[in-house]
Amino acid sequence: MDELIINYISKYISLSDEEIRIVREQNLIRQYKKNEVLLAEGELATECYFILSGCVRAYYLIDGEERNTAFYIENQTITPISYQTHSFSEYYLSCLEDCIIAVGSDERNKELVEKIPKLSSLILQMNGELLMQKTVELDDFKNYNPEQRYLKLLEKNTDLANRVPLYHLASYLGITQVSLSRIRKRISLQHR
């Protein structure tokens, strides 16, 4: 199971057998059921996550409505803002599917980086990449209207679009489920 983590890390830096052993023995792997909550609004996050299988969504509760802002799938890391800032979380993290997740904590991560210093260069690279991704995501969100955003999502994130119920996607696209339904109809009418 933790092969996946090793594979992931190896994409960025090369690990010796000894280092692989260290990563293996460090890693705490947990299973979560669908709809289990990893983090709730108002809590202090003490953990970060690397998804081995399954899907997690982040959502805010606004006027009693859930507003999804991110979906995380296999091979993606979740570092809650609350984890980084030690402030109370403003959003929830909840499993959309049964999940298997590698869970990190401050102490364990520190220990790991001490034992394998070059991991910090991995983190540097990953953060840089994540920052770029977020930037592009935000730019796209501003530059395109809901219909264009939905088409882009279908194109670039086909997997996600199929795994996640439409009403969750709608909120992720910044619109209501009803509006997304209309958009889908409009598109299907245009393409015939």
Next chain:
Amino acid sequence: MDELIINYISKYISLSDEEIRIVREQNLIRQYKKNEVLLAEGELATECYFILSGCVRAYYLIDGEERNTAFYIENQTITPISYQTHSFSEYYLSCLEDCIIAVGSDERNKELVEKIPKLSSLILQMNGELLMQKTVELDDFKNYNPEQRYLKLLEKNTDLANRVPLYHLASYLGITQVSLSRIRKRISLQHR
């Protein structure tokens, strides 16, 4: 002038006198006139920036329209995506005001980090912070409608709201200048 850079760095890590000297002699400071273009669509970025004074905007050209996606002011760094990925830029960087900017390049940055290794921990921290900011920015953009976004901008970025022409702000908020004008009117009518 490069006091500003030293001050900024010192907020994250402490520098010895010798290290301050190194930063000083490394740094290349340039002046730009209003409307000068730092980076154009289709170009390969070879530089990154730290703004000492002035204001820079990032914009995409979409169907002949300029769509602003970011504004950068004093004490902010600009690391073009093109600079990180070595791919052609999809957006422009252009000065909204006369600017004084510290310019970094791959070679010079590498040299600097070699001479002052702890700078890499600064970059790590900065990237982490920038990632969080972007995440929150994107979340807010999704969670709020144009009027709410404008009000939030006024509240949290008063300085920017006053420095930047409304029609630039509009595109940054993801709406047209006409729509922003209507929003402003609506707000002013409500508050009396």
Next chain:
DNA sequence: TATATTTATTATCAAAAGATAATTTTTCAA
């Protein structure tokens, strides 16, 4: 398989945004 629950679509009406053009206000330079 039947039934309850969840998910997706449709209909109606109101509110907001886009497109376009005209006009007013502000800014800046000759």
Next chain:
DNA sequence: TTGAAAAATTATCTTTTGATAATAAATATA
């Protein structure tokens, strides 16, 4: 200071989205 250019507002009309409720389709479960 005045005249041109830039920026902001207003008006009109169309399109899209939001809110709400009803209905239909799909999925899960007893």
